[in-house]
Amino acid sequence: MSTITAGRDRSTPLPFTCPSWCAVDHATQDVPRFPGDRDVIHRSAHAWLNSAGSSDEPWELSAHLASPELGYAPAVLVVDVGAPLDPYAEFDVEQADQLIRDLKTFTARVQQMRDHLVAAKEQQS
Template sequence: MTYIPYRLVRTRHTLGHEVDMQCPAFCTQTHGTPVPGALLGTAEPGHFYDHEWHTGPSFQLVAPGDHYWDSADFCTEEDRVYPVLHTELSAEPLDDGTFGTPFIYVDTLNAGQGAWLDVAETDQLIRDLKIYTARLQELRDQLAELTEEES
């Protein structure tokens, strides 16, 4: 197994007690933050502290929002952005205070139903995105010819 640099952090576990855990060097998450309702006793049973997953660098591909929003009186600039693809480096925390094998988390629409990609799967996604980008460029070029707009 490959050595993954880490640091020890003291955090609160979901059951409320403090624990020492290994945090991968790439992790930028603040561990042990109370979730809404935790202190009032209204949080889900056994879930009191948020941000226990190790997450690091992340970014999103954002596309224009739904064109129907543009005609609405209540439309704001925030309504016009659409997170199409959220990507971050992540690792699962294990019960013994260590962490699992890091992976790239990819989530379409930032809906929390994403995939955990290893290196080979990430390579495939990159190949697919390059094909998508090339096809988008072809469509853009066709549009430019049709509308005689070159930039």
């Protein structure tokens, strides 16, 4: 846990205790917050997967951790599909584990398709 300062205005610093993974600079948010404010959300840096090199519609998948201040609700893994405000899902630990298993299965299937693609290309040559 790290402690940073933020306040109702920049002249009144108050302590926030952020989880070690929090990437939010609470002191520079447009709406000043204070410790105990239920609207304070700690967020991690995003992990991204996007459609680089795709000629179709662009897409992206991102994931980050989110947790309200002072534990008003449990932290969750947020997975976004597409642009901001598009569909997203919040996962607890068990759901995140299932997502990881599903992604591994998906990746294995994509690898098999890639291998078939290579074989088809070699046959065409």
